[in-house]
Amino acid sequence: MxxxxxxxxxxxxxxxxxxxxxxxxxxxxxxxxxxxxxxxxxxxxxxxxxxxxxxxxxxxxxxxxxxxxxxxxxxxxxxxxxxxxxxxxxxxxxxxxxxxxxxxxxxxxxxxDSVALPGVVVDEIRELVASDFSDTMFFDETKRAMISVEQRTDVAHADYVEAQKLFNEAAYAVVARHGLGVRFGDRETPDASGLVPFRLDPTIISTDIESVQLxxxxxxxxxxxxxxxxxxxxxxxxxxxxxxxxxxxxxxxxxxxxxxxxxxxxxxxxxxxxxxxxxxxxxxxxxxxxxxxxxxxxxxxxxx
The missing domain is CATH 3.40.50.1000 (HAD superfamily/HAD-like)
Structure with missing residues (x-):
């Protein structure tokens, strides 16, 4: 510093x-x-x-x-x-x-960098947004360690909220499939060591996928x-x-x-x-x- x-x-x-x-x-x-x-x-x-x-x-x-x-x-x-x-x-x-x-x-x-998600997961979430959710949200390319997918400003909030529910489920499945260990609400899928180092954190305008240390x-x-x-x-x-x-x-x-x-x-x-x-x-x-x-x-x- x-x-x-x-x-x-x-x-x-x-x-x-x-x-x-x-x-x-x-x-x-x-x-x-x-x-x-x-x-x-x-x-x-x-x-x-x-x-x-x-x-x-x-x-x-x-x-x-x-x-x-x-x-x-x-x-x-x-x-x-x-x-x-x-x-x-x-x-x-x-x-x-x-x-x-x-x-x-x-x-x-x-x-x-110790809290960053693997590049392969970042790439797959980016592709998921582009293929299935680009009409309501966008992938934030400026993040360095976490993933953020945010509501488009030209989209009604009610429409975004409905799409966000579907995105959260799809994103959770991606992270879990890569074996990282992830939590979303009350649901957890541990990694091979039984740990859960990442989480999905939805907000009113975005969903963050991030280290639990953050x-x-x-x-x-x-x-x-x-x-x-x-x-x-x-x-x-x-x-x-x-x-x-x-x-x-x-x-x-x-x-x-x-x-x-x-x-x-x-x-x-x-x-x-x-x-x-x-x-x-x-x-x-x-x-x-x-x-x-x-x-x-x-x-x-x-x-x-």
């Missing part, structure tokens, strides 16, 4: 640190882009105030570069991150890849390691996400002894019981809730 050069002044501890899922609280789950301009402006303001910010996402580095970092740079993030007291980090594919965000954009991406707590651990190596850490943290798995970011922070609360921007899926506070933004959901959360902290810190 890249850390702040020895010659640079050590960053001062900020009053809060932030971990964000991307789809939902930052990017619209409909357009897959940052649709609310204040989100961009407020992220730049918070980063400029020394708040360590990390994106912990299942998305690829290419997606985060194009849809998140590029608009942030256009809004002045490059000047902000030229100051070593300001830190931003990104974890992709739920912990399979990561890099600092620098004044020039994404740094060199590190990939954990999840948002792993991503949070990566981010904290980077921030700890580059300067002091705040004791107060907020994690923000729209899926039940996003609570794992706060779980890791809590278990590491930090003062944390989790912001759930899609509470209708069910608010989980946790030993830390769960925050909802009234009736707002998705990126509208994310924008309200950011505005709260920009105001609280006197940045606007």
């Amino acid at each position: 890249t850390s702040t050069p020895v010659s640079a002044p050590a960053p001062a501890a900020a009053s809060i640190g932030l971990l964000f899922d991307v789809d939902g609280p930052i990017a619209s789950p409909v357009t897959r882009r940052i649709a609310i301009p204040s989100i961009i402006d407020d992220l730049v303001l918070l980063a400029g105030a020394g708040v360590p910010i990390s994106f912990i996402t299942g998305r690829s580095d290419a997606f985060i570069r194009d849809e998140v970092v590029t608009p942030l740079l256009a809004a002045g993030l490059g000047d902000v991150l030229a100051d070593p007291q300001n830190r931003m980090f990104a974890v992709f594919e739920k912990g399979a890849a990561w890099t600092p965000v620098t004044s020039d954009g994404l740094g060199d991406v590190v990939v954990d 999840d948002k707590d792993r991503g949070a651990e990566r981010a904290l390691e980077y921030f700890a190596a580059s300067g002091p850490l705040p004791r107060l943290w907020r994690s923000v996400g729209d899926s039940r798995s996003d609570y794992l970011m706060a779980d890791h922070l809590h278990s590491a002894g930090y003062d944390v609360a989790h912001v759930d921007v899609r509470p209708s899926d069910g608010i989980l019981e946790r030993p830390y506070d769960i925050i909802v933004e009234g009736e707002l959901i998705h990126d509208e809730a994310g924008a309200a959360f950011l505005e709260h902290w920009v105001t609280k810190l006197g940045l606007r």
Whole structure:
């Protein structure tokens, strides 16, 4: 991992640190882009105030570069991150890849090849999508370690959901046939050693096929390691996400002894019981809730 050069002044501890899922609280789950301009402006303001910010996402580095970092740079993030007291980090594919965000954009991406699926399985899933499901979904060619098959934006969500059910069954059969050991919901097909190292993880807009070692707590651990190596850490943290798995970011922070609360921007899926506070933004959901959360902290810190 890249850390702040020895010659640079050590960053001062900020009053809060932030971990964000991307789809939902930052990017619209409909357009897959940052649709609310204040989100961009407020992220730049918070980063400029020394708040360590990390994106912990299942998305690829290419997606985060194009849809998140590029608009942030256009809004002045490059000047902000030229100051070593300001830190931003990104974890992709739920912990399979990561890099600092620098004044020039994404740094060199590190990939954990130990959690990648075999190429023969990747190729067969790609062919499955092309032959049977290309009318509702597409194969994400930008992933480095996991497989993601995502809803096409020109397809009605109800149509995608029906096709996704069929795809999940077909994809599970492919992985199991190759003897990898795979889990989907309550179903498991172990490998020859009795292990189940991979899983299917459906979301509202995609299905991921991934190592069971990957999840948002792993991503949070990566981010904290980077921030700890580059300067002091705040004791107060907020994690923000729209899926039940996003609570794992706060779980890791809590278990590491930090003062944390989790912001759930899609509470209708069910608010989980946790030993830390769960925050909802009234009736707002998705990126509208994310924008309200950011505005709260920009105001609280006197940045606007």
